[in-house]
Every structure is written in C-alpha cells, then in structure tokens.
Amino acid sequence: MTSENVLNTLAYASDETEFYAPMPAGYKPGKTKYVFVFGTVMSGLGKGIFSSSLAKCLKDRGLTVAPIKLEGYLNLDSGTLNPYRHGEVFVLDDGMETDMDLGTYERMLDQDLSQLNFATSGQIFRRVLDKERKGSYLGRDVQMIPHVTGEVKIKLRELAVASDADVVFVEIGGTVGDVENAYYIEATREMAFEEGPDSCAFVALTYIISPPKLGEQKSKAAQLGIRGLLATGIQPHIIACRAQEPVTRKVLEKIALYSNVPIDRLFSMHDCDSIYVIPDMLRGAGLDDQVIDILRIQDRCHAETGIHAREAWQGFIGRLKSATRQVRIGIIGKYTSVRDSYASILHALEHAGTALGARVQVEWIDTTDVTDERADEALAGLDGIIVPGGFGVRGAEGKIACIRHARENRIPYLGICYGFQMAVVEFARNVCGLQDASSTELDPDTPHPVIDILPEQKQIEGLGGNMRLGGRDVQVRPNTLAARLFNNAPEIRLRFRHRYEVEPAYIERIESAGMIFSGKAPDYPIMQILELPTDVHPYFVGTQAHPELQSRPLRPQPLFLGLVRAAVQRAEQRVLASTGQGASL
Ligand code: GLN
DSSP states (O other), rough: OOOOOOOOOOSSSSOOOOOOOOOTTTTOTTSSSEEEEEEESSSOOHHHHHHHHHHHHHTHHHHEEEEEEEESSSSSSSSOOOOHHHOOEOOOTTSOOTTTTHHHHHHHTTTTOOOGEEHHHHHHHHHHHHHHTTTTTOOOOOOIIIIIIIHHHHHHHHHHHHHHOOOEEEEOOSSSGGGGGGHHHHHHHHHHHOOOTTSSEEEEEOOOOOOTTTTOOOOOOHHHHHHHHHHHOOOOSEEEEEEESSOOOOHHHHHHHHHHOOGGGEEEEOEEEEOHHHHHHHHHTHHHHHHHHTTTTTGGGHHHHHHHHHHHHHHHHHHHOOOEEEEEEEEEOTTTOOOOGGHHHHHHHHEEEEHHHHHEEEEEEEETOTTTTTHHHHHTTTTTTEEOOOOOTTTTHHHHHHHHHHTTTOEEEEEETTHHHHHHHHHHHHSOOOOOOOEEETTTTTTTEEEEOOGGTTTSSSSSSSEEEEEEEEEEEESSSSHHHTOOOSEEEEEEEEEEEEEEGHHHHHTTOEEEEEOSSSSSEEEEHHHHHHHTTTEEEEEOOGGGGOOBBBBBOOOHHHHHHHHHHHHHHHHHHHSOOOOOO
16 A cells, blocks of 8 residues: 555544544645654653754755654643752743753744644643544544554644645653553554655664773664664664764664664764754764755755855854854852753853853852842842742742842842842832732732732632743833834733733832833733833843743844843953953944
8 A cells, every 4th residue: 555545545443444633734745845853761861952953954955944843741731840950931922831952943944933843742631632532433443553653644744734834843751661652653653664765764772881881882772772762663763873072983883783874864963062063973974965865855955045044053153163252141049959950041142142242151140148238248249140040939038139230330230030029029118119929819908909810810720831921922112122122113022921011000109209101901900021221220221021932043032141241241341341352342
C-alpha cells in the first residue's frame, strides 16, 4: 500500500479497519515534512537548543518551519509547575503557558508560537477522553494504539495545516525508554509509515561520556541509547553526539557500526560558549544539507534568503563576541539559586547588552534579610537592578527596600510584573505617605490596597491556567520615556501573566505624587507600564507585563535596552570619575 493509500484509507478505526488516521480538514499529504528529535542516554542534553538551531538552519535556507514540543507529563500546561524544578514558565501570545524550550524556539526562529506548538500528555488524553464521552470511537475499546497515538498524529497534522510549513520539527520530551514518552515515539513511527518515504527524518541526540579518570571518550552508553530507539522500530537517519570535547573519529565509527547510520550523518555537538553559535556549527558540519537531502526538499530552498539571514546572524555573533563594556546588573528574587527560573531575563539582558556592545554580568541577590538599612550594602557596585516576576509574600519587604534604594539613589531599575507591583507599593508608602500600603497578595488586610486582585480573578477558583494570560495591546502615553523607547508607537503588544493589578482608586493619588503610568490597557483602567520622569531618575521603569518573553537576538526588547543603556552610562560615569575618561553611547 502506498503512503497515499494509507492516508486515504481511513478515517476511524471501526469494525471494517484497524487503521486510525483521521486527517484534519485541509491536510495536504506530502506538503509538510517532519523532523523528529529524540534524546537518548540522559536528559539535559539541550535537545531544545539543538532542535531549534537545526530548525533555524532550515529556515535560513528559505524553508518555512514550525516546531512542536511534546511533553510527557500529565499537566495540561506548564502553568502550575514549580520554576525551581522545571525552569521558568514561558507564556505565548495566545496565553498558553509552556515549557521554557518554547522560548528557545521563539528566540532562535524569531517566530511567535501558539498552543499548536505545544502538547502535553494531559492535553492528548483529555482530547481522547472528550471524544470517548461523545461516542466518537463508534463502540470501540479506546486504546493507546491506535487512539492515543492517533491523537498525537492529529496534533502534528493540525500544526502542519495551520502553519503550512515545509517542515514541522517535533521535539519529543524526556529520554528514549521513559514510560511516559513511549507512546509519542510510537506515534512518530506510525506517522513515518503513513506519510511514506522521504517524509520524515529521525534524529537522535546522544551523549558521549568522558570519565576524567580514563581521559578518553566512551561510546557504550550512546550505543545502548541508540539501541533503545532501534528497539522501538525507529532507525535514526542522523545521530548528533553531545560531548564536552569534539567527538573523535574512532568513537563516531563505533557508533556508525552499531547504529547503521553512515558516518557523514553522525555529528559532534560539543560544548560551546554560547548557544547562538550552534546554528553555524551545525551548518558548518553540513547537518542542514543532510536533512534537506533525506526529506528531498532541495527544490524548496532559496539561496537568497539564506545569505541575508546568515549575514544578520553572524553580525549578531560578532557583536556578542566583541562586546567589551562591562555592566553589573542585580536580579533580586526568590528563585535566584536556579538560573533556569529566569532564563528569558538572562537572554533579554544578553540581547540588549550585545546591541549596545556591553557584556552584562548578572549578580543574584537574595532579599530574605535585606532591610532599608542594609539595602545599600546588598546593592553595592551594581549598575542596574531588576525585580522579576514572583508570587507570594516571601522576600517582598526586602525587594521593597531594594526598590526604595534604587529610586532614591538613581540606580537604573526595571520592575517586571511583581517588580512593577512592588515599585507601586514602595512609592505609595514612601512618597505618597500611605502608611502600610501593600498588595493584598502580601497583606489581605492592608489599609491601602494599592495592588489588588483583578476583578475578573475574584470569582475564579483553583490555580491552573486562569491568570490574565498572554499578549495584550498596550496604549503608550505620548511624550514619555516609554514612548521614546517604543519609537513613539501609540500601541504596542506585551505578554502578561498575573492576577493582581494597580487598584484603580489609587491611580490619581500616585500620579499626582509624580509617578507616571505610561502604558495602559486600551479598554480598562489596568496600568501596564510605570516610570519616573527622567529629570528625577535616569531609568526607573516597571511593567505589569513580562517583556523578557519577547526579546529576540536581533530585536532586543526596548525596556531591557533602556535598562542596559542606563546601566552602561552609570558604569561609565563611575569609570570616568575614577580615571577622568569615558565613552559615550
Ligand atoms: N503575583 C503577582 C500577580 O499575580 C505577580 C505575578 C508575576 O510576577 N508573574 O499579579
């Protein structure tokens, strides 16, 4: 049976057929090709970075690409996951709360993603169970194969239809051998069978161990990992070997021998300084050519697009490597021991720094025991500070003390979401004279609830997926710092994830004391950006949004650019004061 036949045969498994491949409306067999990326040996190999870099290489050849991450866990989204364990929650424009890898894809591809680009086992099973209740399975017993795997295939094909992509990149979470991901792997095998020859490329990422005592690379774990994949009925086309150092020819030959993968389809993916050099590393090794060859899509590539995209990227890498100005920015938060909890902020700082020729050194500040008296000491030597998003009461008073110190001592400040709210609390207490002003998240009985729960949040119960989430339009007030930063655009779009807001009853009081709300929601009195006048403070800005989620290597986010620019100026004034020299921005 040809692939075309398989696709047309069915529809729903019934008494007449065992196949189960319902096609979403508009699906064009053969139009979209698929690349499946699996991890073997262990997690934490940077599968997302690898897949997104490879997807970028293909995009830079003029192909349209659409990534999707398949997560094994049963949560419906990543919103309820603890950032300590799982890294930051990344919010997409449509409000989907996802794994941080989606951030890597958005940054690498400079492409906005949506819920179509993210699946969890929870979502897949929910769809299956909803269909079961509606009687859609026509009296059949509902099984892992073909129904659950069928739902995975529908999800992949829905993305193909919606994106009209040349290539859908599918990253399977976890490691081959995990029980929770096994049905995803099975679905990809079925997919390749149904779609037919030249339609799917299977890529395995593996790890080459170098025990320090032995002083040589050992390939056994990688061989066993690949064997695990072969046992699922999948023959990888390409194997990428993660390692500390470049993988030796001898090791690559061994892996070729055990995996049936020719040596020119085995790649060394050794550690490098920045994730942004990986696309060039993959291109240099010819990985994109191999994928294009496997999928037979040479005729869809455009050489022109490629040249421009590569030049722009190399320009970015050049600036990244040559940045010399040093700035120190403090991140003041609760999860500061886990860098992944603030991944997007770190990237946003790097993008802004690179655009300004600056290397941003991040200092982590734990505020658990910072007070007004000790803020000076805690923030000594910093050129700028960020209070990032957060929840709950722990460390809040320390953050407020740091914000006060930044405001009074003209230290560049960017408050993100919770950091915006705490800046309002600090200002209300210390400038507006509203004693004990607070957020009702910290103190439900405060006499001055300057930050209070959004009205739409009052009726909601439970903590899953119900914050004010996703992209929203923001009106920018003309002739403000925000207006300058956003090039005088009257309306911009930012991404949100919050339950609390500035209580509208206090807006006038706060503004009359000198704080400017320079960004607002178009239809409601929801304050979205705050600032102090630049003659009072060089850079004191807060936003109810999460601007870090929208920063891209070649398009740094304006509020971060503003912070880093002000921090560079502060750093240089310090140098100037001590040496009598300086540079201008
Ligand atoms: N806890 C605050 C709120 O719910 C801030 C949220 C955040 O920083 N993402 O509004």
